Amino acid sequence: MAIVLSGGQIVTALETYEADVRIEDEKIVALGKNIRQAQDKVLDVDGCFLFPGGIDPHTHFDLPSAGTVTADDFASGTKAALLGGTTTIIDFATQFKGESLHQGLANWHAKAQGKSYADYGFHMAITDWNDAVAQEMQKLVQEEGVSSFKFYMAYKGSLQVDDGVLLQAFRESKRSGALLCLHCENGDIIAELVKEAHDEGKLETSFHPHTRPILAEREATSRAIALAELAQAPVYIVHLTSGEALQVVTQAKRRGLNVYAETCPQYLLLDESVYDLPEFEGAKYVISPPLRAKENQDALWQGIKDHWIETVATDHCSFNFQGQKELGREDFSKIPNGMPGVETRLALLYTYGVVPGKISLQEFVNLTSTHAAQLFGLYPRKGVIAVGSDADIVVWDPGIRAVISAQTQAQQVDYSPYEGFTQIGQARHVFLRGQHVVSEGQMNSEYPQGKYLYRDAFST
Known part of the structure; x- marks a missing residue:
């Protein structure tokens, strides 16, 4: 079953545009309108930006x-x-x-x-x-x-x-x-x-x-x-x-x-x-x-x-x-x-x-x-929302307001250098190779799913 992110604005290093994203088998398989298929799960991300992870x-x-x-x-x-x-x-x-x-x-x-x-x-x-x-x-x-x-x-x-x-x-x-x-x-x-x-x-x-x-x-x-x-x-x-x-x-x-x-x-x-x-x-x-x-x-x-x-x-x-x-x-x-x-x-x-x-x-x-x-030899597998790339996607909600504090951070350290700083926007949902690892700002992954990345040689 694929996942469709519907209603968001895709942001790349070159442009911003409205389109849905269809995710299947860890990859982005389609971008555009009317890409939903039968049995797909749809996540409404209206009003949010879609950033590459x-x-x-x-x-x-x-x-x-x-x-x-x-x-x-x-x-x-x-x-x-x-x-x-x-x-x-x-x-x-x-x-x-x-x-x-x-x-x-x-x-x-x-x-x-x-x-x-x-x-x-x-x-x-x-x-x-x-x-x-x-x-x-x-x-x-x-x-x-x-x-x-x-x-x-x-x-x-x-x-x-x-x-x-x-x-x-x-x-x-x-x-x-x-x-x-x-x-x-x-x-x-x-x-x-x-x-x-x-x-x-x-x-x-x-x-x-x-x-x-x-x-x-x-x-x-x-x-x-x-x-x-x-x-x-x-x-x-x-x-x-x-x-x-x-x-x-x-x-x-x-x-x-x-x-x-x-x-x-x-x-x-x-x-x-x-x-x-x-x-x-x-x-x-x-x-x-x-x-x-x-x-x-x-x-x-x-x-x-x-x-x-x-x-x-x-x-x-x-x-x-x-x-x-x-x-x-x-x-x-x-x-x-x-x-x-x-x-x-x-x-x-x-x-x-x-x-x-x-x-x-x-x-x-x-x-x-x-x-x-x-x-660092990861493009275009990483770093872009494009067909064929890993489905690493951040659903960024610009309407959320918060204050940075050590009391609410996940980092395992007893202070924040940005204590009291205002934060505008938040990663509402995060997908790692198509896995919904963060949902509504909370961890949605019970066990580590990270993979080691073999990177390509450097080229200008």
């Missing part, structure tokens, strides 16, 4: 970090994702020191398999580079469906790699058909600034942003693009935070380089003033790169409007305030870095982007779904 290309579930583990695993994190309208996540599997890439990938498969309520793929974060690892990259692309790799230019002494490694990796990524994703902060500068803060007894949370200045992001972004240009390879800059770093990206794009940029809701809506909150409350917002001065928000919104920024992801990396963030009460550098966001991404971007006219509905879909599918 959201794709969040930057999450960290069940990640060991700073002596603890993120509060959200693949079960709680992907439930929250579905409730917020995200049907696919791409998490960062991580190769730790001494591991092969295949070992690191196997560890993350074990974390996710049978637990994920959303469909999922993996980037592979590489922290221990050698010739054997270089040879593994092509195998992961061809055999495991992992077509993107992450390197950190920060976190000296643990995750950070040097420029020689990055150049080799860019060259290998080009040979392998992969896209490199880079965390762009100068880790050497940051390590020195943290040391200076310690020497001067400046250990309060308010000093966190001062040890990770915009200059460190701007310089690393410029250096990353230079290395990519030298290797004639594409590069994806994760969690861009500042107008200065965006200017570096813009200049490279104008020169015709294959540079892609991602930002996050926190950098569009929050600013560094929160680090001065009393009673250690600022620790909730300790992330890297940190929140910036408010004027950077306007630059990022303009970058989105001008299509210099391709995706809005979350960098969802949740730690509880009590018992986890508190590990750094006496020293800001020991606060686990990260915040939750996978549940609120679409709502925030719709409320503060679409409603005030900063972005169109089509741009909203491109930022939250389509472009991520195209960059």
